[in-house]
Amino acid sequence: MNYPDRFDVIVIGGGHAGTEAALASARMGCQTLLLTHNIETLGQMSCNPAIGGIGKSHLVKEIDALGGAMGLATDKGGIQFRVLNARKGPAVRATRAQADRVRYKSAIRTMLENQPNLTIFQQAAGDLIVDGDTVRGAVTETGIRFHADAVVLCTGTFLGGVIHIGLDKTLGGRAGDAPSNALAERLRALPFRVDRLKTGTPPRIDAKTVDFSKLAEQPGDNPRPVMSYMGRREMHPRQMSCHIAHTNARTHAIIRQNLDRSPMYSGSIEGVGPRYCPSIEDKVDRFADKDSHQIFIEPEGLDTHELYPNGISTSLPFDVQLEVVRSIEGLENAHITRPGYAIEYDFFDPRDLKHSLETRFIHSLFFAGQINGTTGYEEAGAQGLLAGVNAARRAKGLDAWWPRRDEAYLGVLVDDLITLGTKEPYRMFTSRAEYRLLLREDNADLRLTQTGRELGLVDNARWQAFTDKREAIERENQRLASTWVQPSSAAGQRLAETLGKPLAREFTLAALLKRPELGYADVAALPGIDGAPISDDTVAEQVQIQAKYQGYIDRQQEEINKLKRHEATPLPADMDYTRVDGLSHEMRQKLGEARPATLAQAARIAGVTPAAVSILLIHLKKHR
Numbered sequence: 205m206n207y208p209d210r211f212d213v214i215v216i217g218g219g220h221a222g223t224e225a226a227l228a229s230a231r232m233g234c235q236t237l238l239l240t241h242n243i244e245t246l247g248q249m250s251c252n253p254a255i256g257g258i259g260k261s262h263l264v265k266e267i268d269a270l271g272g273a274m275g276l277a278t279d280k281g282g283i284q285f286r287v288l289n290a291r292k293g294p295a296v297r298a299t300r301a302q303a304d305r306v307r308y309k310s311a312i313r314t315m316l317e318n319q320p321n322l323t324i325f326q327q328a329a330g331d332l333i334v335d336g337d338t339v340r341g342a343v344t345e346t347g348i349r350f351h352a353d354a355v356v357l358c359t360g361t362f363l364g365g366v367i368h369i370g371l372d373k374t375l376g377g378r379a380g381d382a383p384s385n386a387l388a389e390r391l392r393a394l395p396f397r398v399d400r401l402k403t404g405t406p407p408r409i410d411a412k413t414v415d416f417s418k419l420a421e422q423p424g425d426n427p428r429p430v431m432s433y434m435g436r437r438e439m440h441p442r443q444m445s446c447h448i449a450h451t452n453a454r455t456h457a458i459i460r461q462n463l464d465r466s467p468m469y470s471g472s473i474e475g476v477g478p479r480y481c482p483s484i485e486d487k488v489d490r491f492a493d494k495d496s497h498q499i500f501i502e503p504e505g506l507d508t509h510e511l512y513p514n515g516i517s518t519s520l521p522f523d524v525q526l527e528v529v530r531s532i533e534g535l536e537n538a539h540i541t542r543p544g545y546a547i548e549y550d551f552f553d554p555r556d557l558k559h560s561l562e563t564r565f566i567h568s569l570f571f572a573g574q575i576n577g578t579t580g581y582e583e584a585g586a587q588g589l590l591a592g593v594n595a596a597r598r599a600k601g602l603d604a605w606w607p608r609r610d611e612a613y614l615g616v617l618v619d620d621l622i623t624l625g626t627k628e629p630y631r632m633f634t635s636r637a638e639y640r641l642l643l644r645e646d647n648a649d650l651r652l653t654q655t656g657r658e659l660g661l662v663d664n665a666r667w668q669a670f671t672d673k674r675e676a677i678e679r680e681n682q683r684l685a686s687t688w689v690q691p692s693s694a695a696g697q698r699l700a701e702t703l704g705k706p707l708a709r710e711f712t713l714a715a716l717l718k719r720p721e722l723g724y725a726d727v728a729a730l731p732g733i734d735g736a737p738i739s740d741d742t743v744a745e746q747v748q749i750q751a752k753y754q755g756y757i758d759r760q761q762e763e764i765n766k767l768k769r770h771e772a773t774p775l776p777a778d779m780d781y782t783r784v785d786g787l788s789h790e791m792r793q794k795l796g797e798a799r800p801a802t803l804a805q806a807a808r809i810a811g812v813t814p815a816a817v818s819i820l821l822i823h824l825k826k827h828r
């Protein structure tokens with residue numbers, strides 16, 4: 205049947221990409237349908253119930269700055285919060301939260317159900333309605349036809365999903381869920397390049413069978429960070445500790461003896477797995493000289509005894525998994541509640557997408573999330589938001605929008621995917637961003653919320669909170685820049701005590717804050733100084749970071765401006781790189797394979813040096 209109501213946008217799949225896509229499209233005023241297998245699994249975390257971490261929390265904060273759901277759901281479901289790299293510079297600092305998987309999921313579902321313009325429907329999509337080279341809607345497996353101006357596909361690990369435990373294979377989208385085979389076949393018939401990837405998850409353990417006295421406790425941070433710019437500590441439920449355990453020589457011996465029963469080593473899995481999140485059998489094999497690996501024993505929630513042993517993802521047979529787990533100190537009597545497994549699935553070469561995440565071959569069809577070869581909730585959510593925005597803009601007849609690499613990690617993620625593609629599950633790292641001093645997690649709102657407001661993504665409450673914060677930062681920066689301290693004044697004397705030496709001359713508070721020995725608290729409230737210090741930690745943090753890093757930030761901005769001047773310089777599609785004088789063999793090969801469209805794209809190819817880019821520029825000028 206044809207469903208009687210027409211939609212502007214249909215989003216298929218209610219995982220992390222799909223929920224952000226549907227919410228974004230609906231926030232922008234488009235009538236949006238979220239079509240998903242199972243309403244009970246909206247926002248389900250297939251693997252570890254943890255959000256954030258290095259590079260990833262940057263994405264969560266960007267989603268949040270654009271009005272998305274992930275940050276707030278984390279604040280509502282988070283049971284342990286930590287700041288990683290707290291002693292390093294602000295560019296690589298990251299927030300990580302262990303979440304209660306049930307509370308997280310419920311927070312996402314509540315947001316979806318209360319979102320105006322959003323309709324949810326439970327059923328598998330089995331087909332797309334394609335007219336010539338344009339998508340017009342989707343058909344469920346029972347034949348209900350939904351029509352729309354744009355469709356976003358966010359089907360995660362479900363397309364042609366095969367689950368492996370040892371040498372046993374079953375069909376599934378993840379444990380407990382059916383795969384999406386009809387849709388996979390339909391997509392394989394379209395002109396996209398498709399390949400296989402794999403990912404894995406560890407066995408879960410019953411906490412009642414763990415001897416915690418043998419494990420090191422790892423509590424959350426105090427003071428506790430929040431994930432969302434709209435988050436407050438009072439939103440957090442009761443907090444819990446994680447624990448640390450270690451594999452040992454016996455664990456590794458058990459794994460080595462059984463590698464022939466591993467689907468990865470016996471050749472039964474062909475898909476490539478995530479290099480940066482390897483299985484325990486991979487770690488033991490690849491790092492043969494290490495006789496111990498750390499395992500974080502993380503709670504799955506407040507109302508369950510299940511634990512997630514982070515670091516022993518495996519697809520070895522169940523009997524071996526049990527032996528491996530029980531070889532670990534503290535887990536000698538552990539009961540496994542769910543076996544670990546690996547899953548292989550179809551993904552589509554993201555080089556077949558535009559920056560908007562629209563496919564190059566089918567108009568108005570967008571792909572987001574694991575379907576594009578990424579791994580991780582945060583990577584999926586960020587793409588979902590972008591695809592949702594662009595599907596909505598397509599429905600409204602507006603041009604596509606996407607952030608540049610110097611504006612957002614989301615810009616880096618999408619640009620990496622569509623220009624370089626990926627051969628293994630792609631995850632975000634701070635090292636992937638060349639302008640990471642500008643793209644900090646603390647300033648995602650300052651970078652993106654204004655744009656989010658213009659796009660129609662940011663509601664009044666968030667906009668008000670943001671503009672208040674931006675004005676407070678501005679006011680405080682002005683106060684610090686215009687307040688002078690004389691060496692002989694009471695303020696000068698106090699600073700001399702803090703520094704252990706007198707001030708050499710008069711300084712502004714802003715200049716003093718640049719000194720490594722002084723923090724915001726040291727300069728903001730001095731005797732005899734006008735104005736009260738800021739009580740909002742996030743404003744004070746921003747003022748301090750801006751003062752201390754302004755020199756470096758300015759330098760990165762100059763680099764960006766320089767590249768921008770040449771950014772658009774096109775490189776001919778048929779350019780023969782072997783004939784460019786001065787390029788090394790390696791550069792010729794890399795450029796020849798990637799075939800960048802512009803100089804800026806060439807500069808971003810992994811391993812292509814700035815010197816090679818200059819040579820290209822000279823070559824282009826000579827042969828113009």
Ligand code: FAD
Pocket residue numbers: 216217218219220221222239240241242245246248249250251252327328329330358359360361362363377378381384387403404405481517545546547572573574575578579580581584585
């Ligand atoms: P998913 O979260 O997979 O959501 C897909 C959604 O689409 C589901 O709701 C599904 O029901 C729905 N759907 C699928 N097909 C259809 C259809 N035809 N019709 C309607 N609905 C459909 N990430 C890490 O960062 N680290 C890890 O270690 C890690 N390990 C993992 C281990 C396993 C076993 C799995 C399965 C995933 C793992 N992940 C890991 C990946 C992480 O779960 C994903 O990156 C993330 O969930 C991707 O989000 P997504 O929205 O793209 O897809």
